[in-house]
Amino acid sequence: MASLKEVRNRIVSVNSTQQITKAMKMVSAAKLRRATDAITQMRPYSKKLTEMIATVSANAEGAKENPYTIVRNINKVLVIVVTSDRGLCGAFNANVGKAAVSLIAEKYVEQQAAGNVEIMALGKKGGEYLARRGYNVNTQYADIFTKLSFANVRIAAEAAMNGFEEGKYDVVELVYNEFKNVATQILKTEQVMPIVEKKDDKVKASSVDYIFEPSEEEIINELIPKALKLQIYKAVLESNASEHGARMTAMDKATDNAGELLKELKLQYNRSRQAAITNEILEIVGGAEALAAA
Structure with missing residues (x-):
């Protein structure tokens, strides 16, 4: 059995840990409110832009000739993995890493065997996870969450877009967590390029009759690059909100576990x-009895 001093030291240690986890939960809650506000404001804009592109490109011949819609034989692959810079958020980062590994194993086994799969890490943890497993990881944009803004995300998005346009990549995939609520994050895998027509009832072409100036082709060629950058930026915002929700949940459970451990230690x-x-x-x-007997 542990000595009283050892048990006291453990009680002090667990109590300090509980205070830290409480503080981290409160910090994540504050950050979560800002992150959810950002993604809530972004979603309607993203949805409307997607509808406009679907409407304009439905009959526009120029859309079919856009460099980001060209379908090629898949030899080189880029997988954009969006995770966080820090841990202590449960299985948030590991789930994205596993999803990226599964995606490559299911669709790009030959390309990976030939060394033609590159990982673009947005967030340090995803890059570390996949680098340990032998994947070719580009960490140039891994610190994007240090100062999260559209300008910084656009730089990474343009690097992927330029690579696809120049033939450096034949397909670009995106893996991230979509925010649903504090306790739930939904893993998403999307093909960013080449742009393909999606059979999705949630995103339909609008019935609005637009008047185009200067032309449908020029407008669609202007909208598609913006939509691609917005798609990646939206994924980063979704991941940011999901991260804070996951960390808040993890710290809440850690605080409860510390409380249970404190009860056991005090007992x-x-x-x-x-x-x-x-x-x-x-x-x-x-x-006393010995003295009395003497």
């Missing part, structure tokens, strides 16, 4: 203390 301490006092009383009584 153990009281039992040990009671046993020590009982032994002292027995020793005193035994000594």
